[in-house]
Amino acid sequence: MNLGVVFVAIDLDAQIYAALEQYFDDGKWNVDANESGVNNTTRFVSYGNYKFVMRIYENHADLDKVRFEYSILQKLQLSKLPFQIPKPVRALNGEYYTLMPTGKISILFEYLEGTRAVLTDxxxxxxxxxxxxxxxxxxxxxxxxxxxxxxxxxxxxxxxxxxxxxxxxxxxxxxxxxxxxxxxxxxxxxxxxxxxxxxxxxxxxxxxxxxxxxxxxxxxxxxxxxxxxxxxxxxxxxxxxxxxxxxxxxxxxxxxxxxxxxxxxxxxxxxxxxxxxxxxxxxxxxxxxxxxxxxxxxxxxxxxxxxxxxxxxxxxxxxxxxxxxxxxxxxxxxxxxxxxxxxxxx
Structure with missing residues (x-):
């Protein structure tokens, strides 16, 4: 059984490097695994004085799903929410996502300050x-x-x-x-x-x-x-x-x-x-x-x-x-x- 998506077996670090090349053309970034979500792979990226979060989608390789999510985030940025929400970063080609060599989709988001909420607090x-x-x-x-x-x-x-x-x-x-x-x-x-x-x-x-x-x-x-x-x-x-x-x-x-x-x-x-x-x-x-x-x-x-x-x-x-x-x-x-x-x- 499969989801109809064939992912090529390529080292994860190589995939991340290939994705980041679509955002920065000089290779001067650092990647920290730190933590990752249940459904997707997450990496923290620093580039100069800037910090970002990369999400690699593991549940699907469906661009329509990513487009819907991005559209929601765009609309919500205009709402006067008392907290921040994720902001995707555009790649060098103007897109807000990248396709990795494996066929997986990745998005780079601006880093948001804060610590994870504590459920017992x-x-x-x-x-x-x-x-x-x-x-x-x-x-x-x-x-x-x-x-x-x-x-x-x-x-x-x-x-x-x-x-x-x-x-x-x-x-x-x-x-x-x-x-x-x-x-x-x-x-x-x-x-x-x-x-x-x-x-x-x-x-x-x-x-x-x-x-x-x-x-x-x-x-x-x-x-x-x-x-x-x-x-x-x-x-x-x-x-x-x-x-x-x-x-x-x-x-x-x-x-x-x-x-x-x-x-x-x-x-x-x-x-x-x-x-x-x-x-x-x-x-x-x-x-x-x-x-x-x-x-x-x-x-x-x-x-x-x-x-x-x-x-x-x-x-x-x-x-x-x-x-x-x-x-x-x-x-x-x-x-x-x-x-x-x-x-x-x-």
Whole structure:
């Protein structure tokens, strides 16, 4: 199986060198690996007194997806956001991306100051909530006139080209024959519940959303959000989905820290809104994030990007989130109704 993209086996350093030659013609740059994201390869580049960040796309080699992301960033630069967003640098040929010898796409961004947000820091989480609300509000007014690069979260069989309905069904059945029997059965049940409730979900407000606004995609300075990163997955989706994504992360890593969840929701409510129907749907949307992570990383595993069985931790995580929601659904709904000044839904 493959994604229809053939990448030539070339040393990564040689690829990066070839890409940077398309930005600087004298070879006087330095590259630092430092850190890298889950989905893409990241390198930090210094050139004279300037610093940049290079992203090498590993999920795809689709220029339409890159064009959509770039158009969103261009439009958002005109919005009066209280934080910075990535700014692509034009190559010597005037393009805002480069094609590497392997066929992979890379983009060089201006370096943004700040340190990664800390998910256990209540002040950071409050600021993330407020920043997310401001971003969601700004994205509601963005229209780039291009076809969206990704489908909404609830389009489960469009998440990864290798994970079709048939293949996912086969995988779930195979997992039910091994040590992950209970987990796979629960995942199958919740997928069916979601599909049965789609008509109701599709009545909720829809707009452009970030889709992956987690702590690792946020920079902070002096305890305030200074930048929001990684707009690769921006797409029209349910407005409440960004909030659901971050709450999901809090549950996955710090399920016992209710004060963090409360801080995030209060911060978000300062700059954005959720209506009664959105709040009622929030538990299912939080769980949807975990379902999508299972499918996304299963696809990466089948594509050979990730090692075998790399999707199993996400299956464990799905079960953890499901259990938390079962125990805390009423409490989180009451908190949201209060913070967003909505009447309690029956």
């Amino acid at each position: 209540k002040g950071h989480v409050t600021s993330i909530g407020s920043a997310m609300g401001a971003l969601v509000t700004a994205l509601a007014y963005i229209n780039v006139g291009l076809e969206a690069a990704y489908e909404p979260y609830y389009d489960l069989y469009e998440i990864h080209p290798l994970v079709t309905r048939e293949k996912l069904t086969e995988w779930l059945l195979s997992m039910q024959e091994g040590q992950y029997k209970k987990e796979a059965m629960l995942l199958e049940t919740e997928i069916n519940n979601l599909l049965n409730n789609l008509s109701n979900l599709k009545q909720l407000p829809v707009q452009l959303v970030h889709s992956d606004l987690v702590a690792s995609n946020v920079l902070t300075k002096e305890d305030e959000v200074s930048a929001v990163l990684d707009f690769e997955f921006v797409t029209p989706d349910l407005r409440a989905m960004d909030a659901a994504v971050f709450i999901n992360e809090l549950i996955r890593y710090h399920s016992d820290r209710w004060e963090l969840l409360e801080a995030f929701i209060k911060g978000y409510a300062e700059t954005a809104d959720l209506n009664t129907a959105e709040i009622k749907a929030l538990p299912q949307l939080i769980l949807l994030r975990s379902i999508v992570l299972c499918i996304h990383f299963l696809g990466r595993q089948w594509a050979g990007i990730d090692p075998p069985n790399d999707s199993e931790p996400y299956l464990d995580s799905f079960v953890k989130v499901h259990k938390w929601i079962s125990l805390n659904q009423e409490r989180i709904l009451k908190l949201c109704y209060l913070c967003f000044e909505q009447e309690v839904s029956e």
